[in-house]
Amino acid sequence: MSTSTITQPNASVTDRDQAEEHIASLCFRTGPSRLIGAELEFTVHHADDPARPLELETLRRALGPHAPATIAPGSPQETLDNGTPVTVEPGGQVEISSAPFRSLAALYAATEGDRRQLARLLATEGLVLGEHGLDPWRSPRRLLRTPRFNALEKAFDRTGTAGRVMMCNTAGLQACVDAGEPQQLADRWAALYSAGPALMAAFATSHRQGGIDTGWRSARMRAWFGVDRELTRAIELGDDPAHAWARHALAAPLLCVRRDGRDWDAPNGLTFNDWIDGALDTPPTTEDLEYHLTLLFPPIRPRGYLEVRCLDAQPGNEWIAPIAVIAALLADDETTSLTRDLAAPGAGRWEQAARDGFTDAGVARAAHAVLDLAVRRLDRTTLDVPTRARVARVVEERLSKESATGH
Secondary structure (H helix, E strand, O other), X not given: OOOXXXXXXXXXXXXXXXXHHHHHHHHEOOOOOOOEEEEEEEOEEEOOEOOOOOOHHHHHHHHHHHOOOOOOOOOOOOOOOOOOOEEEOOOOOEEEEOOOEOOHHHHHHHHHHHHHHHHHHHHOOOEEEOOOOEOOOOOOOOOOOOHXXXXXXXXXXXXXXXHHHHHHHEOEEEEEEOOOOHHHHHHHHHHHHHHHHHHHHHOOOEOEEOOEEOOOOEXXXXXXXXXXXXXXXXXXXXXXXXXXXXXXXXXXXOXXXXXXXXXOEOOOOOEHXXXXXXXXXXXXXXXXXXXXXXXXXXXXXXOEOXXXXXXXXXXXXXXXXXXHHHHHHOOOHHHHHHHHHHOHHXXXXXXXXXXHHHHOHHHHHHHHHHHHHHHHOHHHOOOOHHHHHHHHHHHHHHHHHHHHHOO
């Protein structure tokens, strides 16, 4: 078996073992745990009528020089004042993705400043940022027409309508944290995997869709789980996360194949392993492999760092609460290990957490224990005392509200 890595830029990938090594080295970069980042995504609505359809031209005018080229070809694509770029998702959702920061306090100050600036820009055209993980009013309607999104929609349509909802109507909050040193990696992954369902339930904001109650605490995650589960299911990676993830990624179906022109459709059922084995006319390259990795959507995803993708968008500045909780739970090895133990009753209960929230006893027990630990360990983050107190209040409100009403 070959274990050498691929060193040439954009080299052809013709060997499964080399592909596995490439993914393992790319997706799990180990080292000191110092950095944290966040990605904030929002649906966008007319302030006077949130159910009215959004038009790209209105969004273009509002964003001005900050508009991405996907909606404004030739745009200078200026970042917001604190350096955050603005991107736009297929249904017109806007997203700001922070740089990695060494300090949670610095992350909060910069990203919250840019969130507020984004809200001001949208207000010039009578638009507001949504406060839910799923558009509560509108049906899915795709505004962006790109080869990538065309191919994704075609692939998702094979399994129903969930893919269109996911692409056009959902808005998430992502935390990005370092993978840690080699000896920390398995524990940090396991802590996030175990605590994920509890965090998802506690911070769910998306029970309504199309003006009705869906019966799910996070209907956003219902949409994600409604897509091909090989693309979206949570992966328990065990003691060798890097290679376990690599094997999973290579066996996952292709969603698109980049080509010249607008047709990026992938043959139904083809995996990346199949492509390596010669299923298409030309072999894949390392760029194709790395692009494929961006089209896998599990609740916890390795991208060189660990990306927590199971959180709904939060209202206003409350996005800092789940981000601070995750930072606190990974603040040191002892807390990380304790998180894994306390989260055990809810571990693996992803669909139950998304659907039932705290009416699932295991998820409820895990959430109360894990969030109590996080609040007690907030002093191990760099947040100031008033911000820590605000986070603790948000956590308490979410726990009591979810326990009382499920929403």
